[in-house]
Amino acid sequence: MEFVLVGSLVVLLGLALVQLVLALHVRNTLTSSAYEGARHAAQADRSLVDGEARAESLAADALGGLKVEAAASEGMAGGAAVVTIEVSAPLPVVGVWGPGTLRVEARAFDEDVP
Numbered sequence: 838m839e840f841v842l843v844g845s846l847v848v849l850l851g852l853a854l855v856q857l858v859l860a861l862h863v864r865n866t867l868t869s870s871a872y873e874g875a876r877h878a879a880q881a882d883r884s885l886v887d888g889e890a891r892a893e894s895l896a897a898d899a900l901g902g903l904k905v906e907a908a909a910s911e912g913m914a915g916g917a918a919v920v921t922i923e924v925s926a927p928l929p930v931v932g933v934w935g936p937g938t939l940r941v942e943a944r945a946f947d948e949d950v951p
Contacts, residue, residue: 860928863900864939867924870896871907871943874922878909879945885909885920892922903927911947918947 851886870892878888905926912919923942930936 856930857880858862860930860939863903863926863928864941867896867905867926867939867941868943869921870899870905870939871924873947874907874909875920875943875945877896878922878948879920879949888920888922892924896924896926896934903929906933914944919944919951920947 841907873895874892876888878885879884886909889907889909893905896905896907897903903926905924907922907924910921910923912921919938921942921944923940925938925940928936928939
């Protein structure tokens with residue numbers, strides 16, 4: 838009887854740990870993809886659409902089929918022109934608890950501005 842109680846607790850903790858690792862993997866992958874997309878869009882010979890496509894492609898390839906969306910914008914930060922890429926994807930959660938969508942953003946200095 839004790840083994841069943843302790844064993845089920847250990848299995849539950851193991852599954853929770855796997856879920857945490859999966860969520861962190863998705864977040865880190867989206868962050869990396871957003872940064873690469875922003876860097877790509879900020880290059881002098883590239884556009885915002887190129888950065889969006891790059892970020893979506895990297896994230897979709899790495900996450901194996903999750904629906905990934907990216908949005909790009911230009912702005913100013915500290916007096917410098919920057920390109921911002923926001924990437925969002927569903928956060929795979931076991932059960933019905935947890936956030937529905939995970940959003941991250943990254944910025945890069947725009948090289949088009951003299």
